[in-house]
Amino acid sequence: MSRKHGDWPLWEVFIRSRQGLSHKHVGSLHAADEVMALENARDVYTRRQEGLSIWVVPAEAITASSPSEKDVMFDPANDKVYRHPTFYELPDEIKNM
Amino acid sequence: MANENASLLLWLADDALILGQRLSEWCGHAAVLEEDIALSNVALDLIGQARALLTLAGQEENQERDEDQLAYFRTDRDYRNLLLLELPNGDFGDTIARQFLFDQFSMLRYEALAKQTANPEVAAIASKAIKEVRYHAAHSAKWIIRLGDGTDESKSRIQKSIDKLWEYTGEFFMDYGCAQAWTDQGVLPSLQSFEQPWLDGVSAILREATLDIPESKWMQKGGRTGYHTEHLSYLLAEMQVLPRTYPNAKW
Numbered sequence: 183m184s185r186k187h188g189d190w191p192l193w194e195v196f197i198r199s200r201q202g203l204s205h206k207h208v209g210s211l212h213a214a215d216e217v218m219a220l221e222n223a224r225d226v227y228t229r230r231q232e233g234l235s236i237w238v239v240p241a242e243a244i245t246a247s248s249p250s251e252k253d254v255m256f257d258p259a260n261d262k263v264y265r266h267p268t269f270y271e272l273p274d275e276i277k278n279m
Numbered sequence: 280m281a282n283e284n285a286s287l288l289l290w291l292a293d294d295a296l297i298l299g300q301r302l303s304e305w306c307g308h309a310a311v312l313e314e315d316i317a318l319s320n321v322a323l324d325l326i327g328q329a330r331a332l333l334t335l336a337g338q339e340e341n342q343e344r345d346e347d348q349l350a351y352f353r354t355d356r357d358y359r360n361l362l363l364l365e366l367p368n369g370d371f372g373d374t375i376a377r378q379f380l381f382d383q384f385s386m387l388r389y390e391a392l393a394k395q396t397a398n399p400e401v402a403a404i405a406s407k408a409i410k411e412v413r414y415h416a417a418h419s420a421k422w423i424i425r426l427g428d429g430t431d432e433s434k435s436r437i438q439k440s441i442d443k444l445w446e447y448t449g450e451f452f453m454d455y456g457c458a459q460a461w462t463d464q465g466v467l468p469s470l471q472s473f474e475q476p477w478l479d480g481v482s483a484i485l486r487e488a489t490l491d492i493p494e495s496k497w498m499q500k501g502g503r504t505g506y507h508t509e510h511l512s513y514l515l516a517e518m519q520v521l522p523r524t525y526p527n528a529k530w
Contacts, residue, residue, distance in 0.1 A: 190311070211312075211313050212311060212313060213313065214425065217421060218421070218425075221317065221417075221418060221421070222313035222314075222316075222317065225313065225316045225317040225320050226312075226313055226316050229316075229320065
């Protein structure tokens, strides 16, 4: 593995925007420690007032599902339309749902 | 009085402009992308401060010079920035050491300027700038600690940078020329009064970084009276070439 950043580990960055209620993944970066990761995230991802709150998480702390298991993981939900609330009649008074 | 205000605004404005220009040379060249953006952000903050300060200096001076006239059509002898800030970037350690030594001073100066009520326009600019400079100071201090308390090589190199630049820090606190005017008006305490708080702040961070605090020695001066190092002329040549070649050029 070639490393341009010496031994700096990878961090995943999550930002909560002005309107947003939850933190959203925006990208990743390299940093030597968590303080530097937070600073770098501020400089790289919030230069245009994108955020009010930042989380950084070591990328290695994330356990991801494997693309090769996609069929097993997600296909079984395909034919279970009854799990979607599509059979309800919405009253006219409700504008936004 | 108006001209003393204009001159003192140039001290602040030129500090910000020249350091901002120097730092912008790192854009596209820093060792890692994240730090490249961080340094460019700092440079842009400084240039933003310079614009506000130069505009105000032009108004105080009352000779119909705007920010661009002041930035692009003054020669080195008319510049009033600290010598430290015009020095070439050197390696990353030199850049961080310069930034650290200056940020610690700049923070104290803007805090005082933001607090006073004798000159509300200066206070308004300082209140905006202090938020930026506090971030710059945190950023450079953390790098000093990381490099000082890092590997043998990073420690010896950052110590060398600090030792080399130390002789340019005395100029921060020299009250020569018109500095007394702002002290009399209650805008800014004497610059000399910042020396001890600055030394306390710098020493605490250097100690945390396990670095040695340089012995006080002979100090360089000249920037505030227009006697600069040879490096400033080259910097100005690059910064000013376009407006001087094509006056009134527009995007």
